[in-house]
Amino acid sequence: MRNFYLVFKQSFRERVTSKSYLTTTFALILISIFAISLPSILENFADPKEEMVVVSNAADITVSELEKQLTDWEWKEGAQQQIESLKKEAQEGKIAGLYLIDDNASNYSVTYFSKSNDVALNSSLSQYLQAKNTQRIADSNGMSEADQQSLFVPVAMEKGQFTSENEVSVFVIYLMLMFILMAVMMYGTTIATGVASEKASRVMEVMVTKVNPLAMIFGKIFGIALASLMQFAAFFGSVALYLKSGLVEPAQSLGNFDLNLSALTAEHCVYFFIFFLLGYLLYASLYAVFGSMVSRPEELNGTTMPISILLMVSAFSGILFVMDDPASTLSKFMATFPFTSPFNMIILIMKDAASFGEIALSIGLLVITTFAFGYFAAKVYPKGILHFGENLKLRQLIMRKS
Amino acid sequence: MNLTINDVNKHFGPYHAVKNLSLSVSQGEAVGLLGRNGAGKTTTIRMILGLLQQESGSIEWGGKSFSRKEVKLGYLPEERGLYPKMNMMDQLVYFGQLEGMSKRAAKQEAMKWIERLEISQYIKKDTGDLSKGNQQKIQLIAALMHDPDLIILDEPFSGLDPVNAQMLEQVIESLIQEKKTLIFSSHRMESVESFCDRVYLMKQGEVVLSGSISDIKTQYGFKYVNIESTQPLEEYLMGLQTEFIKKGKEYQLQVKTMDQGLYLIEKIKSLVPIRKIGIADPSLNQIFIEKAGD
Numbered sequence: 001m002r003n004f005y006l007v008f009k010q011s012f013r014e015r016v017t018s019k020s021y022l023t024t025t026f027a028l029i030l031i032s033i034f035a036i037s038l039p040s041i042l043e044n045f046a047d048p049k050e051e052m053v054v055v056s057n058a059a060d061i062t063v064s065e066l067e068k069q070l071t072d073w074e075w076k077e078g079a080q081q082q083i084e085s086l087k088k089e090a091q092e093g094k095i096a097g098l099y100l101i102d103d104n105a106s107n108y109s110v111t112y113f114s115k116s117n118d119v120a121l122n123s124s125l126s127q128y129l130q131a132k133n134t135q136r137i138a139d140s141n142g143m144s145e146a147d148q149q150s151l152f153v154p155v156a157m158e159k160g161q162f163t164s165e166n167e168v169s170v171f172v173i174y175l176m177l178m179f180i181l182m183a184v185m186m187y188g189t190t191i192a193t194g195v196a197s198e199k200a201s202r203v204m205e206v207m208v209t210k211v212n213p214l215a216m217i218f219g220k221i222f223g224i225a226l227a228s229l230m231q232f233a234a235f236f237g238s239v240a241l242y243l244k245s246g247l248v249e250p251a252q253s254l255g256n257f258d259l260n261l262s263a264l265t266a267e268h269c270v271y272f273f274i275f276f277l278l279g280y281l282l283y284a285s286l287y288a289v290f291g292s293m294v295s296r297p298e299e300l301n302g303t304t305m306p307i308s309i310l311l312m313v314s315a316f317s318g319i320l321f322v323m324d325d326p327a328s329t330l331s332k333f334m335a336t337f338p339f340t341s342p343f344n345m346i347i348l349i350m351k352d353a354a355s356f357g358e359i360a361l362s363i364g365l366l367v368i369t370t371f372a373f374g375y376f377a378a379k380v381y382p383k384g385i386l387h388f389g390e391n392l393k394l395r396q397l398i399m400r401k402s
Numbered sequence: 403m404n405l406t407i408n409d410v411n412k413h414f415g416p417y418h419a420v421k422n423l424s425l426s427v428s429q430g431e432a433v434g435l436l437g438r439n440g441a442g443k444t445t446t447i448r449m450i451l452g453l454l455q456q457e458s459g460s461i462e463w464g465g466k467s468f469s470r471k472e473v474k475l476g477y478l479p480e481e482r483g484l485y486p487k488m489n490m491m492d493q494l495v496y497f498g499q500l501e502g503m504s505k506r507a508a509k510q511e512a513m514k515w516i517e518r519l520e521i522s523q524y525i526k527k528d529t530g531d532l533s534k535g536n537q538q539k540i541q542l543i544a545a546l547m548h549d550p551d552l553i554i555l556d557e558p559f560s561g562l563d564p565v566n567a568q569m570l571e572q573v574i575e576s577l578i579q580e581k582k583t584l585i586f587s588s589h590r591m592e593s594v595e596s597f598c599d600r601v602y603l604m605k606q607g608e609v610v611l612s613g614s615i616s617d618i619k620t621q622y623g624f625k626y627v628n629i630e631s632t633q634p635l636e637e638y639l640m641g642l643q644t645e646f647i648k649k650g651k652e653y654q655l656q657v658k659t660m661d662q663g664l665y666l667i668e669k670i671k672s673l674v675p676i677r678k679i680g681i682a683d684p685s686l687n688q689i690f691i692e693k694a695g696d
Contacts, residue, residue, distance in 0.1 A: 006499050014488070198485075206483040206544065209451050209475055210500040382453065 003211045007219025008226075015190065015227035025231050029238045036242065050096035052121070053078040053086050058103035060132065069128050073121060087113050099125070107133050170323065172264065173350045177343055179232070180276050181315045184342075185308065187228040187280070188287035191221060192300050195291030195381075214378040221284040225277075271349045274363060279342025282370045283307060285377040292381050314340040318347050326353035336362050338369035403464035403473075404428050405450070405552060405583065410459035412445055412607075419445045421607040423459070427552075430581035434594040437604035438694050443587045444480065446604070447554055450585070451477060463552075474501070476550030480557040480587075482537050486530025490521070490540055493529055494547065501548035508547065515543040519569060535566040542573065553577060554585045559593065571596075591687040601686070605694050619683045626688075627655040627663045629670060630678040638673050642666065657681075 015021055054063055055078040063077040078086050078098065090098045090113045097114035108129040112122070131152060138148045198204045207216060290304050314334075322331040322344045334344040335354065345362045348354035354362075405427040412420040420442045427433045435443050448454040450461060452470045461468040485493055491512060498508025516522050519539045524532055529540055538561060545553065555574070559567050574597055577584060588594055594601060595615055603611035611618060629635065630652050639646045639653065644666065646655045657663040663681040670676065684692075 002502075003500055006496065010496055014485075018487075201486055202479065202481040202483040203485055204483070205453075205479045205481065206477065206497070206541070207500075208453055209470070209477045210497065 001215075004215040004219045007211060007216055008223040011194070011220045011223025012226050013223075014194075015224055016230065021227065021231065025234055028231070028235045032235065032239050033242050036239065037247070049074040050118070051076060052097045052099060053090075053095050054099045054101060055080060055083060055086070056101040058101050058108055060136070061101050061103075061108065061129070066125075066128075070121070070124050072124075090114055097121070101129070173323065173347055174319070176272055176346055176350070177315050177318060180279060180342055180346070181311060183228055183232065183276070184280050184283045185311060187224050188283050188307065189300070189304065190228075191224050191284050192287040192291030192304055193297050194220060194224070195288050196294050196297040196300055199292060199294075200296050208382050213382050214375070217285070217288050217378050217381055218374060221281060221288065225280060225284070228280075268350060271359065272346060275342045275346050275366070278363070278366045278370050282338065282342070282366065282373055283311065285370070285373045289377045289380055292383075310339060314343045318343045322347045323351075326351045332358070336365060338366045341366055403551065403583070405468070405585075406460075406462045406465075407446075407450070408460045408462070410446075410449060410456040410461065412442075412449060412454065412456055419607050420449070420456075423604075423607075423609060425602050425609065425612070427583055427585060429583050431600070432578050432582075432584040432586060432598045434598035434601035435585055435587040435604065436589075436591075436594060436601055436690060436694070441604040441694065442607040443604055444556060445607075447477075447556055447585070447587065450554065451475065473552055474548060474550040476545040476548070476553040478541055478545040478553075478555045478558055480560060482534065482541065482561075484529040484537055484540060487528050489526050489528055490516070490532070491525050494540065494543055497544040498547050503548055511547045512543060515547055519543065519573075534561040535563055538562055538570075539566070542570065546573075546577070550582075552583050552585070554587075556587045557589070558586075559588060559590050591685065591690055595686045603690065603693055611689070611693050615686060618686075618689060622684055622689055622692075624656050624658060624684055625660060625663055626682050626684060627657055627666055628678075628680050628682060629653045629655070629676060632675050632677055635670075635674060638670065642669060 049072065051074045053076045054061075054066060056062065063075050066075045073096075083098075083100070086095065086098045089095045093115055096116070097112055097118065100111045100113075102109045102111075110125065110129065134151060135148060138151060198207070211219075286307050287304060290307060291300065294300055294303050317334060317340065321328070322334055325331060326348050331344065331348065331353075334340045335348045336345075336358070341362045345354060345359065349359060407423055407425045410420060410423045411418070423442070423446060425433070425435075435446065437443050445454060449456050450468065452468070463469070463473050466472075488496070491509070494512035494516075495505060495508045498512060499505060503511065513522075516525060519542070521536050521539055524536060529537055532540070538558070542558070545555070558570055558574070562570060571593065574584075574586070574593075578597060584597075586594065586598055598615065600614050601612065601618065602609050613621070635653050636648075639655070644655050644657075646653050648654075655663075655666060657666060660681065667679055667681065671679065
């Protein structure tokens, strides 16, 4: 246990003091803050309001009224005798448009001169004038003020929720899946690289005489896991602080994504942490074994490809199949099978589609498989790290006698 | 405690790397493990260390099956085995702690060795930035700082310049004086000859020669007559119908007995003027070349 702690501490320290770790952490934070701030930044560079000139023959349609109602444009008043010169200016693009508003007793009419057809303005102006005319007719017919007001009450329109109140939004589930996928891939690769580097530097030959392989492999895995959790905590913490600081409007930054966390319960968070940790440990053991098969870190990409494929299939099968139909047999299988369950049981739990028994079975199988693979990794790991020369294949590593 | 290896075998696929190997090392004894590259020395060492499992036979320490948990081992591998991005002191403290030392004791012991091996100026440097010789010194400290029961040095002189090699020789000398149990694998025959009480010479996985160095030389069955003359001797030596080799100015004749040697000396002296002549046992290097060569 003492040596496990020493390897754990050393792996953690080595990771968090490495340049790549510090650079990645700061880069992740800066990129996310930049991405969140982008809509606000873009707004500052938005084009200035377009200048529109209005010549109104209707007594109740004034420039000041238009400025209040149609705020996205800049309104100026023109005189009747300037119409020809204003037309010319509009034609030459000196002003964005000239709007001539007439009152024909029964309704208003608009003639406009503009090089560009501003659909938004035309629609807004038309709606405004139509409402104004309705009010005018209502007035002349002696309609009560209350009835008049009800004429303009907008129809109630609300965005409907696809999920029931106690279900976590699809966007939050996506975020969770992506978090597990990214963390396992990033830090699994770090473990494999660490093992391959130690093997290449031959320090392993000394280490295996001092430390039990089980303590060595799990010390390393847990050390890097803690470093990874710290990195994600720093990332999420910084983003949350930034959003809370009021420097940007979260709703504007997140666009139409529904980041409503109110449906997330403590139970959800505990399950998420359990599946993330067990999934990480299972895949990390595999990464450590695959790392021990190569002679140099540069050769890792090809060797760890099967793990990457397995991870992708697990995560994306969840998004493609389990998310749509969590009650299907395929979904239940994917949420129980240890290599796919870290991703898919999370979906079932968040969608309230798994019973406690199913969750317990999934966790139980995952724990057994994680320990079995951890033990297997500790057994084959010394054989791999003491093999130099040509890269080993997994079958050779398993069959090879120590 | 004695280390005893009984009738051990090891294959790598079809290749029989170690064949029926038996050897023993008594407490306080320094034993040399010799052989050409691929003779099975490193495989034997790895089996002792428990890094490889023997297929048959036994490895015992003090009469009991050898267990890494029960024996304090000091191992200096042939290849450099250090964390390149860790500084010297942190690395030594880490290795010391893994061997059960407290942080404080590891620091003190490391400092003592660092000063002895004259590398204190590099204490905060990453080991990857140090020369091969200094890296080898750090590895030596890591192997010895926890006062091991059994010390295994695999090619300790590889990559060392003469000054560092001499420093290492002094360290090994002191370990022998302290009566440490030592297994020493090297191609430097003169070092083996001066440090080791006994040697095992391996060839293609088998021990082909073993025993104390003086016994081996006696049992070897040859002596050498070395002659230096003022004029070429080839013509006279061919006339004596004896095999010889020329090494620089010196001629070397292989003889089976001391009497044969003395007879040749008298004969040669009567034929040509001689500057230097003598009879000597073969060196370990000569025996190595003879026995380990193809």
